[in-house]
Amino acid sequence: MKVYIAILLCLFGVNQFELKSNNKEAQTTLTVNIKTDASQDGFVYVALHNKSETFPKKGNEAPYMKRVKISGKESKAVFTEIPYGTYAISAFSDENGNGKLDYNFLGLPKESAGISNNYSGFPKWNKSKFKVEGASTAQVIKLK
Numbered sequence: 001m002k003v004y005i006a007i008l009l010c011l012f013g014v015n016q017f018e019l020k021s022n023n024k025e026a027q028t029t030l031t032v033n034i035k036t037d038a039s040q041d042g043f044v045y046v047a048l049h050n051k052s053e054t055f056p057k058k059g060n061e062a063p064y065m066k067r068v069k070i071s072g073k074e075s076k077a078v079f080t081e082i083p084y085g086t087y088a089i090s091a092f093s094d095e096n097g098n099g100k101l102d103y104n105f106l107g108l109p110k111e112s113a114g115i116s117n118n119y120s121g122f123p124k125w126n127k128s129k130f131k132v133e134g135a136s137t138a139q140v141i142k143l144k
Contacts, residue, residue: 025083025084026083026084027081027082027083028082028084028132028134028136029078029080030048030079030087030137031076031136031137031138031139032046032048032066032076032079032091032138032139032141033074033075033076033138033141034068034070034074034075034076034114035073035074035141035143036073036093036142036143037073037144038073039072040072040093040095041071042070042093042094042097043068043070043094043097044069044075044092045066045067045092045094045099046066046068046077046090046091046141047059047060047062047064047065047089047091048062048063048064048079048082049063049089050062052125055090056115057090059090059101066078066079070093083132084131084132084133085131086131087116087129087130087132088116088128088130089115089139091115091141091143092109092112092113092114093111093113095111095112096111112143112144113143114141114142114143114144115128115141116141117129118141118142
């Protein structure tokens with residue numbers, strides 16, 4: 001009887017290990033290509049949001065953020081080990097070097113900014129979100 005219990009416990013332990021390894025969250029790489037109309041130097045801040053509550057103005061609360069050097073008219077931000085899911089991107093060129101996106105008195109950006117899907121109206125989660133899945137995903141953001 002003790003032998004049967006020991007065998008059952010061993011089998012249960014093996015099954016638990018397999019269940020844990022099968023539940024590992026799928027992850028991928030996301031490449032964000034940032035383009036501008038005019039040649040620039042400085043940094044671009046890119047925030048990868050996974051919920052509408054932070055998009056687009058609370059980039060510092062997004063789960064993934066990058067600051068990348070821009071030289072000329074383009075730059076690239078690469079996010080690795082991103083869990084599959086739905087995301088939206090907000091990005092801006094920090095033209096005055098203060099580390100934040102500046103707005104005018106109407107609430108419009110004073111510096112070049114862009115969002116995923118290159119939606120041109122007021123940034124909305126439903127218009128900017130996209131799926132991240134598969135071996136890799138790429139997005140192109142045009143700063144305006």
